[in-house]
Amino acid sequence: MRVMWTTSLIYLALFLIFGTEAVTVESVPAVGNGGFIQTRLDHTVSLSCSAPSAGEELQWFRDGLPVALQEGNRVDHSRLCVQPVTREDHGVIFLCQLKNNAALNGSVQLEVTFAPELSGTEEFALEEESEMTLSCESHANPPVAIVWRRNGEVVDLTEGEFITTNDGLVARLSVSRLNRELHQGLYSCTASSPVEAERTMSFQVTVTDKTMKFPRDPMIAGIVVVVCTTMLAVLARWDRIVKCCR
Known part of the structure; x- marks a missing residue:
């Protein structure tokens, strides 16, 4: 029994010390089960992130890549707006963390509903x-x-x-x-x-209807053979041709 009380006190102390140390991410529309945000094409998703204590700087990441934030949108609270939602946003993970402690973070994932583009x-x-x-x-x-x-x-x-x-x-x-x-x-x-x-x-x-196609490559090869044969024949009889022309 004494061991159980001791363990409970330890857990209570840890909760009091670290329980409130968390980065929280909220969204419109609201985050559903498993951290997913259900949305549709051309809609808008608003994300907000809060630091666990005052004066702490926040960072946003989109699928692991840093998101540029304006001055005044980094300390204590930070907001992002995805507008309009596109197909490329489906499955994207947005993560918000403390700049000086990446272990303190929160994330959400977009799940975009869309149909194939078929028409015409x-x-x-x-x-x-x-x-x-x-x-x-x-x-x-x-x-x-x-x-x-x-x-x-x-x-x-x-x-x-x-x-x-x-x-x-x-x-x-x-x-x-x-x-x-x-x-x-x-x-x-x-x-x-x-x-x-x-x-x-x-x-x-x-x-x-099927059209008759001439085999181009064999035709070219045949023409080359005829030309070469003619040239060789002319060269072989060149002396006789010259004598006839004198």
């Missing part, structure tokens, strides 16, 4: 038997589901030998060998988000 229509004219790759942005928070359609119907991956990929940044629909009947049409890429409205981008694909 692009047009493509591609030859039969050529490759096709359609790309649309899929980067979003929270992640979105991407659905590809052709002429209003969900793309049948097996029928047209389509290949789809999505690395979280860009979604792609590819075909290695175009066929006019199977692949020509109006395509769309639709992103569905649990918190944002659907976004769609369209692609008008026209498949044209």
Whole structure:
């Protein structure tokens, strides 16, 4: 029992000495669970930092890089304003600390909600038997589901030998060998988000006749051979040609 009382007194003494020694960070909107600030694109986030005692200078860091502060915004209290919030602010950590004691600090992390930037229509004219790759942005928070359609119907991956990929940044629909009947049409890429409205981008694909392409490199090589052969023949008969000209 005496040991338990002694331990409790030690903890109480430590709390009285160090309990109030902390840098506090507050924000509008308020900090949520885990130190995250939930916000949206083009909104404003206001951050304020308070030193544990008067006369102490504060420093701000954005993802480890120092933030320049004006005079009068460093001692005792310091404020930052993120306006407007952009995609690049998603996941960024703002940390405030004492200049003379980095161990005393507080931090928050921004969590920005945004949807992919999808809109408009692009047009493509591609030859039969050529490759096709359609790309649309899929980067979003929270992640979105991407659905590809052709002429209003969900793309049948097996029928047209389509290949789809999505690395979280860009979604792609590819075909290695175009066929006019199977692949020509109006395509769309639709992103569905649990918190944002659907976004769609369209692609008008026209498949044209295949054109005959001449092999340029072999043609050049053949011309070089003919020229060299002609020059050698002329040199070999040069004496006879000179005599005829006299």
